[in-house]
Amino acid sequence: MLNYFIIKLAPGNPVDMFIxxxxxxxxxxxxxxxxxxxxxxxxxxxxxxxxxxxxxxxxSFSSYAPVTKIIGERIGPTLLLASxxxxxxxxxxxxxxxxxxxxxxxKFDYIMTGLSFIGTSIPQFFLGLGLIYVFAVQLKWFPTGxxxxxxxxxxxxxxxxHMILPVFVLGIVIAGKKVRYVRASMLDVMNMDYLxxxxxxxxxxxxxxxxxxxxNALLPIITVVGMEIPLLLGGSILIExxxxxxxxxxxxxxxxxxxxxxILMGLNLVAALIVLTTNxxxxxxxxxxxxxxxxx
Amino acid sequence: xxxxxxxxxxxxxxxxxxxLKIMNRHYRRTMLFIVLALVLVLSACxxxxxxxxxxxxxxxxxxxxxxxxxSPNKEEKEKVVYIGIVNVPVTLNQINDQGDSAADNxxxxxxxxxxxxxEKFEFLPKIADSVETTDNxxxxxxxxxxxxxxxxxxxxxxxxxxxxxxxxxxxVETNFKLNFIxxxxxxxxxxxxxxxxxxxxxxxxxxxxxxxxxxxxPLIFKERFGTKVFFLPEHILKDVAPEQLSTNxxxxxxxxxxxxxxxxxxxxxxxxxxxxxxxxxxxxxxLDKIFIKVLPATNLVAQLQTGEIQMNSxxxxxxxxxxxxxxxxxxNVDLASGNPSVPxxxxxxxxxxxxxxxxxxxxxxxxxxxxxxxxLKGQGEVIDGGIPSYHPYFNKDxxxxxxxxxxxxxxxxxxxxxxxQPIEFLVPVGNKIREQAADILVQNLTAIGLNIQVxxxxxxxxxxxxxxxxxxxxxxxxxxxxxPSSYFTLFKSTNxxxxxNYKNPLVDELIxxxxxxxxxxxxxxxxxxxxxxxxxxxxxxxxxxxKRLLAVSKDVLVGKPLDIGMFNNINEWDLK
Numbered sequence: 001m002l003n004y005f006i007i008k009l010a011p012g013n014p015v016d017m018f019i020x021x022x023x024x025x026x027x028x029x030x031x032x033x034x035x036x037x038x039x040x041x042x043x044x045x046x047x048x049x050x051x052x053x054x055x056x057x058x059x060s061f062s063s064y065a066p067v068t069k070i071i072g073e074r075i076g077p078t079l080l081l082a083s084x085x086x087x088x089x090x091x092x093x094x095x096x097x098x099x100x101x102x103x104x105x106x107k108f109d110y111i112m113t114g115l116s117f118i119g120t121s122i123p124q125f126f127l128g129l130g131l132i133y134v135f136a137v138q139l140k141w142f143p144t145g146x147x148x149x150x151x152x153x154x155x156x157x158x159x160x161x162h163m164i165l166p167v168f169v170l171g172i173v174i175a176g177k178k179v180r181y182v183r184a185s186m187l188d189v190m191n192m193d194y195l196x197x198x199x200x201x202x203x204x205x206x207x208x209x210x211x212x213x214x215x216n217a218l219l220p221i222i223t224v225v226g227m228e229i230p231l232l233l234g235g236s237i238l239i240e241x242x243x244x245x246x247x248x249x250x251x252x253x254x255x256x257x258x259x260x261x262x263i264l265m266g267l268n269l270v271a272a273l274i275v276l277t278t279n280x281x282x283x284x285x286x287x288x289x290x291x292x293x294x295x296x
Numbered sequence: 297x298x299x300x301x302x303x304x305x306x307x308x309x310x311x312x313x314x315x316l317k318i319m320n321r322h323y324r325r326t327m328l329f330i331v332l333a334l335v336l337v338l339s340a341c342x343x344x345x346x347x348x349x350x351x352x353x354x355x356x357x358x359x360x361x362x363x364x365x366x367s368p369n370k371e372e373k374e375k376v377v378y379i380g381i382v383n384v385p386v387t388l389n390q391i392n393d394q395g396d397s398a399a400d401n402x403x404x405x406x407x408x409x410x411x412x413x414x415e416k417f418e419f420l421p422k423i424a425d426s427v428e429t430t431d432n433x434x435x436x437x438x439x440x441x442x443x444x445x446x447x448x449x450x451x452x453x454x455x456x457x458x459x460x461x462x463x464x465x466x467x468v469e470t471n472f473k474l475n476f477i478x479x480x481x482x483x484x485x486x487x488x489x490x491x492x493x494x495x496x497x498x499x500x501x502x503x504x505x506x507x508x509x510x511x512x513x514p515l516i517f518k519e520r521f522g523t524k525v526f527f528l529p530e531h532i533l534k535d536v537a538p539e540q541l542s543t544n545x546x547x548x549x550x551x552x553x554x555x556x557x558x559x560x561x562x563x564x565x566x567x568x569x570x571x572x573x574x575x576x577x578x579x580x581x582x583l584d585k586i587f588i589k590v591l592p593a594t595n596l597v598a599q600l601q602t603g604e605i606q607m608n609s610x611x612x613x614x615x616x617x618x619x620x621x622x623x624x625x626x627x628n629v630d631l632a633s634g635n636p637s638v639p640x641x642x643x644x645x646x647x648x649x650x651x652x653x654x655x656x657x658x659x660x661x662x663x664x665x666x667x668x669x670x671x672l673k674g675q676g677e678v679i680d681g682g683i684p685s686y687h688p689y690f691n692k693d694x695x696x697x698x699x700x701x702x703x704x705x706x707x708x709x710x711x712x713x714x715x716x717q718p719i720e721f722l723v724p725v726g727n728k729i730r731e732q733a734a735d736i737l738v739q740n741l742t743a744i745g746l747n748i749q750v751x752x753x754x755x756x757x758x759x760x761x762x763x764x765x766x767x768x769x770x771x772x773x774x775x776x777x778x779x780p781s782s783y784f785t786l787f788k789s790t791n792x793x794x795x796x797n798y799k800n801p802l803v804d805e806l807i808x809x810x811x812x813x814x815x816x817x818x819x820x821x822x823x824x825x826x827x828x829x830x831x832x833x834x835x836x837x838x839x840x841x842x843k844r845l846l847a848v849s850k851d852v853l854v855g856k857p858l859d860i861g862m863f864n865n866i867n868e869w870d871l872k
Binding site: 059062063064065066070073074129132133136137140143144145146147150241242244246250251254257258259 | 378384386387389394396542543547548563564565566567569587589590591592594595598599601602604754755756
């Protein structure tokens with residue numbers, strides 16, 4: 001609800017965008033009336049809420065397509081990109097983080113922490129544009145953007161080649177951040193008494209690290225990853241712009257610029273749902289990883 | 297993650313041998329794995345459903361052409377042209393483009409109008425064979441006898457009547473500007489309760505007459521009715537209630553239209569795909585498909601180089617002028633400069649800056665030649681009025697305000713302008729060149745001692761402030777019109793959209809005269825006089841007129857980006 005008012009408070013409205021001075025005032029008034037912009041904001045909100053309860057999110061002010069359809073088309077690509085990037089990032093971060101912790105203060109550790117530092121601090125748009133220039137424009141290995149080849153046969157490989165660059169950019173940033181978490185959290189755990197016990201019992205170091213240590217180290221990591229998912233969806237806005245990935249990031253920017261209230265409200269709703277779901281999922285994972293936490 | 301899971305599963309096996317509390321621990325562990333596996337499955341599901349759902353949305357893209365194309369042609373390579381644009385087309389609604397030039401691109405590909413305009417400002421017949429008038433008040437339109445919709449239904453005057461009655465219904469939104477037709481109100485709409493347009497007379501299936509309120513220059517009729525009115529198929533939409541028209545599924549994908557191409561796919565914010573209409577009433581198009589592809593300006597240049605797009609489109613797919621030399625160097629691309637385009641204009645709030653001398657002083661203070669030479673790399677020119685120099689009604693005799701800071705200071709003295717008084721300059725963000733030009737302008741104005749305060753806003757915010765009169769100076773770009781009166785309505789004191797608050801009885805008189813005069817030669821005189829008057833009064837001042845870069849791949853035989861009339865010969869476009 002707060003969101004609704006904040007959006008409405010933003011100056012400008014979708015009708016006055018038509019600055020063509022030859023457009024008669026009556027026409028503009030008609031448009032406001034049709035879009036329901038003449039009603040008081042509070043009434044507009046309750047109308048929206050009422051429609052929502054009936055499963056209606058209304059129609060876009062610009063394209064007149066149903067909001068559910070527009071968002072439905074866009075959410076898939078975003079989830080695909082975000083989940084692929086998350087998996088890719090964690091696939092790098094967990095093994096590298098563990099090895100860094102185990103081989104603390106070795107060359108490997110220094111190189112990896114160094115790389116992760118670069119990964120975290122490199123601006124995504126810079127990396128993205130750089131990769132496009134090298135791999136798409138110069139080497140022509142990958143397309144410069146989009147999700148499929150327009151007019152092409154499509155198919156899995158086509159999509160994969162379009163995904164590699166954006167997933168890499170997003171994944172690198174995630175990996176950069178997470179390597180440090182995994183490493184720090186492993187180091188904490190590795191100084192614990194029970195690990196010394198496990199080691200002194202003569203258990204294989206591999207088991208000690210991966211079973212006894214990792215499992216305890218996972219707890220803080222789960223929290224961080226859970227918090228990352230909503231951020232990831234926001235963070236992909238930039239990547240979606242650069243790679244013309246047809247996701248909700250692009251849609252958000254377009255809708256803000258055209259003051260397309262129904263779509264913005266729909267997007268807010270989706271964002272709220274995603275945050276709630278990930279929180280729930282994080283809690284469930286927590287319980288599974290840590291036997292001390294139980295839901296009765 | 298998959299690897300991780302398998303590692304854990306191996307461990308279970310190992311642990312079982314040595315552990316005592318196997319059952320309990322094992323149980324917890326399995327729980328962990330189950331949840332982990334669940335997450336994996338979920339994310340996998342997520343991505344797999346995405347793939348299916350998005351492949352479902354893509355399906356028409358890959359399936360359609362196969363349907364549209366007879367199988368023998370399959371062996372030949374499909375001729376596909378990709379046009380790169382930066383702005384997003386918001387709609388395909390042919391009677392309500394919402395003032396969006398990007399949408400106009402897509403609409404023009406799949407809809408024919410009665411007439412078309414080429415780059416030499418000549419009107420060509422399209423759906424209409426002829427448009428004739430003897431008294432400049434009754435226009436007789438004869439339709440092409442062969443004209444038909446792309447589903448084979450004949451196109452008749454009934455469709456014309458249906459389109460007008462629908463679009464001009466007070467409950468329907470449209471961008472048609474037809475208020476000169478008899479029987480319509482000043483807003484160009486039917487009055488509430490009436491359904492018949494008294495100025496429209498259907499003679500027979502292929503002939504109709506339009507009567508205007510007063511005699512008008514045929515140019516007005518040919519532009520606003522001839523080229524800006526697109527038609528709705530009566531046989532598809534006749535049962536739709538006017539209030540529900542805009543949300544009708546037809547407009548999400550208008551399959552039945554009359555044009556050289558028909559819609560195949562409209563993916564909002566990504567691309568518009570059109571395929572050739574094999575049942576076209578004129579020569580069938582040589583290209584099989586055209587894609588209008590939405591991409592950021594930086595990628596526009598990259599994709600021209602890689603050949604992923606064949607051309608850009610203006611004004612919605614501008615190549616940054618900073619890339620001029622780069623694109624010039626591409627071996628696979630021909631680069632041309634367009635006509636000097638509609639300029640960004642400085643608009644003065646006449647309530648705040650009331651003395652014309654102050655406005656003149658500002659005009660003398662600006663070093664616009666520098667902007668053209670440095671910022672535009674010479675690809676442009678300086679003009680003072682809003683009408684670009686290649687427009688037939690451009691007044692060539694007006695001498696530009698030169699860059700003369702001394703004279704500017706002197707004029708400020710004469711006007712007794714208090715230099716401490718802050719002047720609020722609103723600049724819209726989005727157009728990089730215009731923002732940089734504004735920076736130069738501000739320096740120029742500060743140099744003559746004015747107290748300029750710059751505020752930058754996104755466009756919707758800026759427009760609202762400007763319309764409220766909450767500004768002193770602003771800058772933005774207007775549209776291109778072939779009809780000259782459209783440039784001047786803004787300055788009319790009775791126009792509620794006159795955000796300049798500019799009042800000049802002489803200007804008002806000339807505007808009205810220009811709108812009602814039917815003789816083109818006399819109109820030219822009126823508009824010359826009008827431009828002179830406005831030049832002296834400076835309610836607005838053009839900054840630079842950019843020659844937009846028009847790039848086209850050497851693979852394209854016929855077809856290229858143009859300032860106006862780009863698509864008039866779309867059915868003749870061809871590839872090597």
